[in-house]
Amino acid sequence: MGGVINVLAKFTGDTENKEFLSQMSHPALKLIGMYLGQSVFTFFYIFMLTNLGEKVAYHMKSDLFKSVLKQDIAFFDAQRTGEIVNRLTSDVQDxxxxxxxxxxxxxxxxxQIMGCTVSLFVISPKMTLITLLCIPSVIAVGTVFGSLLRVISRKAQAQVEKTTAVADEAIGNxxxxxSFAMEDQEGDLYVKEAEKTMVLNEALGFGIGLFQAGTNLFINGTVLLTLYLGGYMLSSNQLSAGDVMSFLMAAQTIQRSLAQISLLFGGVIKGLAAGARVFEYINMEPSMSLKGGKTIPDDILRGDIEFKNVTFAYPTREKQVILENFNLLVPSGKTVAIVxxxxxxxxxxxxxxxxxxxVNNGLITIDGHDIRTLDPTWLRRHILGLISQEPILFGTTILENIRYGKPEASDEEVIMAAQNANAHEFITNFPRGYHTMVGERGATLSGGQKQRIAIARAxxxxxxxLLLDEATSALDAESEKIVQSALDEARKGRTVIVIAHRLSTVRNADVILVLHKGNIVEMGSHEELLKLKGYYWALTYQQHQQPKAA
Known part of the structure; x- marks a missing residue:
């Protein structure tokens, strides 16, 4: 560009401009070549950068989700679902x-800053040195500002997590x-948390705006200084008009680049805070691994369970001991009910x-093997079948919900499991049968239907x-009778632990244990425990409003 300006200055006021085109063609062609090269490289770096950014986000999301899935259950006890989801979505996106x-x-x-700085030194070292004298002070101020804004940004993103968690809980429930007409209260709670987010983000915007305003003031002052010095050196013939123009264009390029960096400053602060929160979970190591350990061969596996001097308190409330020196032996093939x-x-x-x-102390064994030495994935996938009080179904078809218990199972195996769980009849009555969508968390099914699908899945x-944790307590009498029939069929040939609050479901157990404050206070059959007229008799009386032996 400096060459073009020198040719223009040379022929200014010259009416005989026969050589103008020949002298202008060389710098003009060079300039056109530079513009074409710039266009090609602009396309290249934007295309490559988009691919790189998407791959980075993909790997971060994948690593974060896998890391979250591997965390201990205690981690999920302490963290709200909305906060975890926010890190998977907003933080990765930021x-x-x-x-x-x-x-x-x-x-x-x-x-551009590096290239143009070299150009400035080539054109005029004296002007360049004078212009660069103020830069160290700007860098120092920017560093201090940056550290303060990073703190505000972390607080703002933590508050966004809280806001998301409130919305997630309200919508999920x-x-x-x-049913409690709490729409207004939930709305007010969300507005309150959103207002805190707004205040923090406004403070962050104020700080970023102040930094950028100061940066622009410095940059514009630098351009003014360049014009003043350039004009002086042009008047004293130390520089040509083309050199002054080249210096000014290089200085303006540096100005635009510095302005661009100052604009990026807010995004960098937000990105660093978001990245730190994402990698906090990615780098978090669970205390117990999901895989690794020994397995028991099928031909010698019996299913004996023993609790030996077990003491336990939940990690979120360590001072409240739930079990203390607890002992229990469940022989293979037997059904033990715990009430x-x-x-x-x-x-x-x-x-x-x-x-x-x-456990905090003691140990739990299966066939004499401490479960801490067994492969957890093998244990849960092949040995233990859990049916809980509130079965959670996924928002897909009935077929896929049952197959969740064994992903490689054939359709015939799924149908057989449904038949064993007394679920096949009601499933086939649906217009789409096993391909019926159950809705989020199985919302379109009744409690008994969900429970029978959960039994089939197990x-x-x-x-x-087989572990039955209050498997029929949320059902009405008719549904309970059908589900109980399915459970009685499922118990055959298996070691079963039945946790029950409703005593009508445990009458047929081989042994009934009465648990009180983490200790076994009574043990025996249904009839034996009623004769004792102790805890079990009292529980029976409470549920039937009159003693059996009246």
Missing amino acids: FKSSFKQTISGGLRALT IRTVR GSSGNGKSTLVALLERFYD LLKDPRI
Whole structure:
């Protein structure tokens, strides 16, 4: 461009311009070549950067989700679902956007700054040195500002998590919200959290705006200084008109690049904070691995279960001991029912056997093997079958919900499992049969239907040990009778632990245990325990409003 300006200055006022085109063609062609090269490289780097950004986001999401799935159950006890989902969505998106903008704008800006700085030194070292004297102070101020804004950005993103969690809970439990007419209160709670988010983001915007305003003031002052010095050196014949124009264009390119970097500053701050939160979960190591350990060969597997001096308290409330020096032996092929009032540790036994948590002291064994030495995935996939009080179904077809228990199962195996769970008849009555969509969490099915699908899902993997955690307590009498019939069929040939609050479901158990404050206070058959007139008799009386032996 400087060459073009020199040719123009040379022929200014010259009416005889026969040589103008020949002298102008060389710098003009060079300039056109530069513009074409710039266009090609602009396309190349934007296309490549888009691919790179999407791959980075893909790997971050994949690694984050896999890491979350591997975390201990205690992690999910402490974290709200909305906060975890927010890191998977908003934080990854913020990091991707910041990454692409920073690399795109930042790489171009830094390259132009370095290239144009070299050009400035070539054109006029004296003017360049004078112009660059103020830069160190700007860098120092920017560093201090950056650290302050990073703190605000982290607080803002943490508040976004809280806001998302409130919305997630309200929407996920909309039936409960609606049944208690709590729409206004949930709305007010969300607005309150959203307002805190707004205030923090406004503070972040104020700080970024202040930084960018100061940066622009410095940059514009630098251009003014360049014009003043350039004019002086032009008047004293130290520089040509083309050199002054070249210097000014290079300085303006640096100005635009610095302005671009200052604009990127806010995005970089937000991206760094988002990336730190994502990698916090990615790098988090669970205390118990999902895979690794020994397995018991099928030909010698019996299904004996023993709790030996087990002491346990939940990680989220370590001072409240649920089980203390607890002992229990469940022989293979037997059905043991555990009853007692709420809060006495019944469901805790199932959670420990599933190894959702590890015991604080003592050990739990299957066929004499400490379950901590067994492969957890093998244990849950092949040995244990859990049917809980509130079965959770996925928003897909009935066929796929049952097949969840054994992904490689054929349609015939799925249908057989449904028949064993007394579910085949009601499934085939649906217009689309096994291909009926159940809705989110099985919302379109009744409680009894959901429970029978859950039983079929558990039976499909043919577990050696069946765990029934209040499996019929949420059902009406008719549904309970059908589901209980399916459970009685499922128990044959298996070791079964039945956790029950409703005593009508445990009459046929081989042994009934009464749990009170984490200890076994009574043990025996239904008739034997009634004769004792102790805890079990009292529970029976409470449920029937009159003693059996009246």
